[in-house]
Amino acid sequence: MPTLRYHRAMASPILDRNLHIKAIDAYIDPSVPRERAIVTHGHADHARAGHGAVLATPDTIAIMKTRYGDDCAGRFEPLDFGVPLRIDDVTITLHPAGHILGSAQVLVEQAGQRVVVTGDYKRLADRTAQAYELVECDLLVTEATFGLPVFQHPQPSVEIGRLLKSVADNPERAHLIGCYALGKAQRVIGLLRDAGYDAPIYLHGAMLRLCALYEELGVSLGDLRPALDLSKAAFAGQIVIAPPSAIRDRWSRRFPDPVTCQASGWMSVKQRARQALVELPLVISDHCDWGELQQTIRETQAQTVWVTHGREDALVYWCRTQGLQAEPLNIQGFEDDGGEGEA
Amino acid sequence: MKRFAQLLELLALTPSRTRKLAALTQYFREVPDPDRGFALAVLTGALSFRNVKPALLKETVLAEVDATLFAMSYDYVGDLGETIALIWPHHGAQEDLPSLTDLIELFNTTSKSELPKLIASLLTRAGINERWALVKLATGALRIGISARLAKTALAEMSGVEVQEIEEVWHGLKVPYLDLFAWLDGKAGRPDIDQSARFHPLMLSNPIDEEKDLAKLDPRDFSAEWKWDGIRVQLVLGGGTVSLFSRTGDDIATAFPDIVENVHGLAVLDGELLVGRDFEPGSFNDLQQRLNKKVASARHLKESPAFIRVYDMLFDGHEDVRVLGWTERRKRLEAWFAANPQTRLDLSEVLPFTDWDDLARLRRQGADEHGHEGVMIKLKTSPYVPGRPKGYWFKWKRDPNVVDAVLMYAQRGHGKRSSFYSDYTFGVWKGNEIVPIGKAYFGFTDEELKLLDKWIRANTLASFGPVREVRKELVFEVAFDSAQVSSRHKSGVALRFPRISRIRWDKPAAEAGTLEDMAVFILSS
Numbered sequence: 066m067p068t069l070r071y072h073r074a075m076a077s078p079i080l081d082r083n084l085h086i087k088a089i090d091a092y093i094d095p096s097v098p099r100e101r102a103i104v105t106h107g108h109a110d111h112a113r114a115g116h117g118a119v120l121a122t123p124d125t126i127a128i129m130k131t132r133y134g135d136d137c138a139g140r141f142e143p144l145d146f147g148v149p150l151r152i153d154d155v156t157i158t159l160h161p162a163g164h165i166l167g168s169a170q171v172l173v174e175q176a177g178q179r180v181v182v183t184g185d186y187k188r189l190a191d192r193t194a195q196a197y198e199l200v201e202c203d204l205l206v207t208e209a210t211f212g213l214p215v216f217q218h219p220q221p222s223v224e225i226g227r228l229l230k231s232v233a234d235n236p237e238r239a240h241l242i243g244c245y246a247l248g249k250a251q252r253v254i255g256l257l258r259d260a261g262y263d264a265p266i267y268l269h270g271a272m273l274r275l276c277a278l279y280e281e282l283g284v285s286l287g288d289l290r291p292a293l294d295l296s297k298a299a300f301a302g303q304i305v306i307a308p309p310s311a312i313r314d315r316w317s318r319r320f321p322d323p324v325t326c327q328a329s330g331w332m333s334v335k336q337r338a339r340q341a342l343v344e345l346p347l348v349i350s351d352h353c354d355w356g357e358l359q360q361t362i363r364e365t366q367a368q369t370v371w372v373t374h375g376r377e378d379a380l381v382y383w384c385r386t387q388g389l390q391a392e393p394l395n396i397q398g399f400e401d402d403g404g405e406g407e408a
Numbered sequence: 409m410k411r412f413a414q415l416l417e418l419l420a421l422t423p424s425r426t427r428k429l430a431a432l433t434q435y436f437r438e439v440p441d442p443d444r445g446f447a448l449a450v451l452t453g454a455l456s457f458r459n460v461k462p463a464l465l466k467e468t469v470l471a472e473v474d475a476t477l478f479a480m481s482y483d484y485v486g487d488l489g490e491t492i493a494l495i496w497p498h499h500g501a502q503e504d505l506p507s508l509t510d511l512i513e514l515f516n517t518t519s520k521s522e523l524p525k526l527i528a529s530l531l532t533r534a535g536i537n538e539r540w541a542l543v544k545l546a547t548g549a550l551r552i553g554i555s556a557r558l559a560k561t562a563l564a565e566m567s568g569v570e571v572q573e574i575e576e577v578w579h580g581l582k583v584p585y586l587d588l589f590a591w592l593d594g595k596a597g598r599p600d601i602d603q604s605a606r607f608h609p610l611m612l613s614n615p616i617d618e619e620k621d622l623a624k625l626d627p628r629d630f631s632a633e634w635k636w637d638g639i640r641v642q643l644v645l646g647g648g649t650v651s652l653f654s655r656t657g658d659d660i661a662t663a664f665p666d667i668v669e670n671v672h673g674l675a676v677l678d679g680e681l682l683v684g685r686d687f688e689p690g691s692f693n694d695l696q697q698r699l700n701k702k703v704a705s706a707r708h709l710k711e712s713p714a715f716i717r718v719y720d721m722l723f724d725g726h727e728d729v730r731v732l733g734w735t736e737r738r739k740r741l742e743a744w745f746a747a748n749p750q751t752r753l754d755l756s757e758v759l760p761f762t763d764w765d766d767l768a769r770l771r772r773q774g775a776d777e778h779g780h781e782g783v784m785i786k787l788k789t790s791p792y793v794p795g796r797p798k799g800y801w802f803k804w805k806r807d808p809n810v811v812d813a814v815l816m817y818a819q820r821g822h823g824k825r826s827s828f829y830s831d832y833t834f835g836v837w838k839g840n841e842i843v844p845i846g847k848a849y850f851g852f853t854d855e856e857l858k859l860l861d862k863w864i865r866a867n868t869l870a871s872f873g874p875v876r877e878v879r880k881e882l883v884f885e886v887a888f889d890s891a892q893v894s895s896r897h898k899s900g901v902a903l904r905f906p907r908i909s910r911i912r913w914d915k916p917a918a919e920a921g922t923l924e925d926m927a928v929f930i931l932s933s
Contacts, residue, residue, distance in 0.1 A: 213477070213480060213481045213484055214473060214474075214477050214478075214481055214495050214497070215481045215484070215485055215491060215494035215495045216494070217494070217497075219536065333494060333536075334485055334490060334494065335417070335420055335421065335490060335540065336485065336486060336487050336490060336551070338421055339420060339421060339553070342423055343421065344421050344422055344423070345421070346421070376480070376484065378480055379477055379480045379481070382476055382477065382480070383474075383477065386474070
């Protein structure tokens, strides 16, 4: 196996390796407070509180305010999808990334060069997020959360089918689905509704605010109720959605003999599911799988690819076999978290 | 195959033992012969294929997938079978696979040259879960956290027959166990198996708690022996036939022809298999080398001859003596030895002692002078009871040696720990450099593992495939049973049974142990 030394030198006239747009002194998804930040989407490893100015889509700004408070940045600059914003000789345009509601790819243009920073993205249809748009570019900075050929995500409808079969087969047990509170929870609820499941869905307290926000922003999720005021027995045969940490916590004891489920791209690896004590793994991901990453890199026609957020090594290796220039971008604070985070 | 794949998935993912048992019982009850028998064989590890091997599967996959990407994926997933199932790039119509019986038949009858094609077409045809099960079946490594014992317990639950009765006949049975199921279903009598092929479950000991146990036990009621550092075996002498079983009942006769061809008599004996000349046990390393080979090589037979140090007797001739007390059995054993002189068997010596302090002195002396692992203490009146009965046999291990060593390399674990850096190579100072002395992958809690994993990721100097070289800054207190001279390690030292006893987050690496410190642990044997 080739040895991949870390921190190679690399340069782009527009963007440096910390995703700093030099000409306008703005950082994309900075992990420390900056004067000027462009935020791709509302997940905590991309959107942090304390920046001077935040440029983002209106949905992302609404999410940040809900999670961190109205004054979590000095100033907000909403920018709608597809509307170019010119600052000096740099043009910024946000394009849908399909990852969660409001998630954007950042297109930076300067002197005829095009750079796209994908943030997190997926290409499968999802009615709780604006649909991904392909943006051609010269330099592509792509995430690689599932950047290994073992990740071949199944159709989400198949996974929801397995869940509903298990619910039908175990009428005496509750199904507890571990979902990241922002994005995954709403997607799973949406998928259940699309599959014709119209019974009430019960929510852990951590889910309530963000589900309400999605509804406010026009994503209908059906009959949602807090998982509070029912007797243990009344949860038999019901679906409850909670953060992954809660499904193995004392909190879960209020449910009758729960089937612990988790909805995440990591769940394709059964050994992973076993480690996490997940009885019914649901492979539902909000990121591209290996094939979609390859497809995207080809379709953007980028000649240079920087890879970050995940399994950089394999995607960099593959890009090089395709004759592309490719480098891993080891951004501080983004070590592989092995499935505890959003995925 | 679909039903079997579902069973495997349920067993892999259901944490509850009760639910696993219920699923197994239901499967054995509902699935007809011979499918259920083949499933039982897979679950108990009794099945292996002559030509279908992990290497063949890997080769089949590497014809379709880049080798570097495969290696990176395997490193990440940590389980070869699962990597193959997940990475297979072709997906066909997802037709049903053949039944378990038909699949096994296919694996056994397809010619070696045709196998890659067969496997490729099966992988393509299968849905994701069946593909996973198919690869598990073909590689033989299930890794789903169920033991043969659990499968047998399910058979017992299904039929009402005691699990020990099933274990007694188990080793004389043949896949797909038609006579076993007929007996369990009440349609036939207990399978009549050859006495010499019968394995008798072993009696095991409990560790002694020096504070709590010793004060309560009267030394006059107990007998003591050295605790030998070999492997526990059961030797079944059938008066012409010989079977040699490991403690789990695996037949290991082919690896030890030097024993099997040179013993005689009619008895079932319990003892420790050791290697060395003239009944002088060599290092566990020498034994390990022989254990690694399914068939012994001529060199090993010459350089590391094996013998059994016998310490108990289950059958004297045809007579079951397990009901007798230890003293009585020991008398029988000594008489049997006198009547059947042996060149590859000897008797484990009974240690004379007056009280526990006296035995403690012996234990320390044995450890220091001969490297003995400790002593065994056996109640003189104890019958031979399979399993781990309380109050009969105790092991009293010597105190471990410890050294402070510096973490050098970390490798990702497998199975349950895949993707965590859980295998550690550590070393001690030799002048100004640190040289490796061993590897350990247990002795810490899951919480500590997470912290170690985090530390390793934050302190990586370079990565070589699955291995990370880290800053030489973290000190482990490593406990081990003994140290031996080794040509395999750069340091020239190898540790026996090393484990992490403490993580010394507080200790600077400069204060870790040196190679000179290690010298005192090396026995002059």
